[in-house]
Amino acid sequence: MKTKKKWNDWLWIWSALYLSLGxxxxxxxxxxxxxxxxxxxVAIFGKSKAYCNSYCGRSQLFNxxxxxxxxxxNKPTPKWVRSKxxxxxxxxxxxxxxxxxxxVTFLVFNGTNGLKQxxxxxxxxxxxxxxxxxxxxxxxxxTAQFAFGFYSIMLTSTVLGIITMILxxxxxxxxxCPMGTMTQTICRIQK
Amino acid sequence: MTKKNAVVDxxxxxxxxxxxxxxxxxxxxxxxxxxxxxxxxxxxxxxICEKICPAGVIDIMEARTL
Numbered sequence: 001m002k003t004k005k006k007w008n009d010w011l012w013i014w015s016a017l018y019l020s021l022g023x024x025x026x027x028x029x030x031x032x033x034x035x036x037x038x039x040x041x042v043a044i045f046g047k048s049k050a051y052c053n054s055y056c057g058r059s060q061l062f063n064x065x066x067x068x069x070x071x072x073x074n075k076p077t078p079k080w081v082r083s084k085x086x087x088x089x090x091x092x093x094x095x096x097x098x099x100x101x102x103x104v105t106f107l108v109f110n111g112t113n114g115l116k117q118x119x120x121x122x123x124x125x126x127x128x129x130x131x132x133x134x135x136x137x138x139x140x141x142x143t144a145q146f147a148f149g150f151y152s153i154m155l156t157s158t159v160l161g162i163i164t165m166i167l168x169x170x171x172x173x174x175x176x177c178p179m180g181t182m183t184q185t186i187c188r189i190q191k
Numbered sequence: 192m193t194k195k196n197a198v199v200d201x202x203x204x205x206x207x208x209x210x211x212x213x214x215x216x217x218x219x220x221x222x223x224x225x226x227x228x229x230x231x232x233x234x235x236x237x238x239i240c241e242k243i244c245p246a247g248v249i250d251i252m253e254a255r256t257l
Contacts, residue, residue: 049224053208063209067243074242082203082246169245174207184206187224 008055012064015057019158022119022151026132026144029151036179043183047190052180059171062161066170077168077175087181094157094178097123101149109142116145120152122159193253195236200248201226210240210249 018035021028035058039051052059066072080086107113119129129148136144161173174180197210197219204226210219211227218233219240227240231254241249 043224047223049206049208049221052206053211053221059207059209063212076247077245079247082205082248087205169243169247171207171209171243171245173245174209175205175246177207180205180207184224187206190223 009060011055011057012060013057015061018057019155022155023132025134026129026147026151027136029147029154030143032150032154035154039179039183040186043186047187049180049183049187052174052177052183058158058161059174062165062170062173065162066165072165072170073167074170075168077164077172081164081168081172081175087176090176091178091181094153098153101146101153105142105146105149108145109140115141115148117148119148119155122156195251196231196234196254197229197236197238197240198250198252199227199229200250203246203248205246205248207245209243209245213239213243215239 018028018031021031035056038055039049042048042051066074104113108115117128117130117133119127121127133144133148157173157177161177164172199219206221206224206226208221208227211217211221215237216233216235218230218235219227220230222228227249236251236254238251241251
């Protein structure tokens with residue numbers, strides 16, 4: 001087994017730090033865009049899933065919790081999770097909710113709606129999150145709305161990932177991760 | 192003596208690379224972000240990748256006799 005650790009083997013710290021920072025200042029949520037844009041750029045221009053394979057902090061976090069800390073039951077992931085309809089269905093649902101989040105941000109930008117200082121968990125449960133909002137004296141309110149929305153997505157997907165990490169294999173989130181499905185599709189349609 | 196190899200179901204592999212991190216022989220890699228492939232000459236059929244694979248698409252099978 002490979003024992004020599006490389007710098008990118010520590011990226012799980014980045015993932016854990018990102019989730020923690022959202023409890024202190026919601027504006028840190030913007031940093032999560034890195035985890036959205038980098039894998040797409042690598043897939044389009046690098047023609048690989050190097051991001052998933054070596055640089056995804058979340059997968060390392062799940063591996064750490066599930067394999068090193070033995071928090072996973074380590075049972076086989078159900079076969080339907082890897083099916084095309086589930087993976088693409090979840091991607092479609094995820095993107096729909098992402099677009100909805102952008103629309104809510106637009107409504108705040110437009111002045112139609114006010115800023116909602118809440119994090120929506122699993123697209124259902126509204127958690128009051130005022131404690132992490134310290135106002136935007138110099139920047140527009142929509143930037144905070146986007147931060148709340150984006151953090152909701154990141155927290156929700158982490159919670160889903162932790163649930164399947166416990167129930168099945170540690171990295172079972174990777175099977176239906178929307179970013180993973182997207183980058184694999186990009187790689188598959190390329191020559 | 193029959194040799195055993197890790198065989199990947201390319202259709203359902205999610206190309207996450209979990210297998211590449213645990214292989215003691217560096218015999219498995221993700222091909223162009225599409226799916227994992229085994230280098231049959233390096234694979235010792237130990238089954239570590241089969242156990243870690245979150246999608247359950249790796250099976251240890253007897254190598255085809257050429």
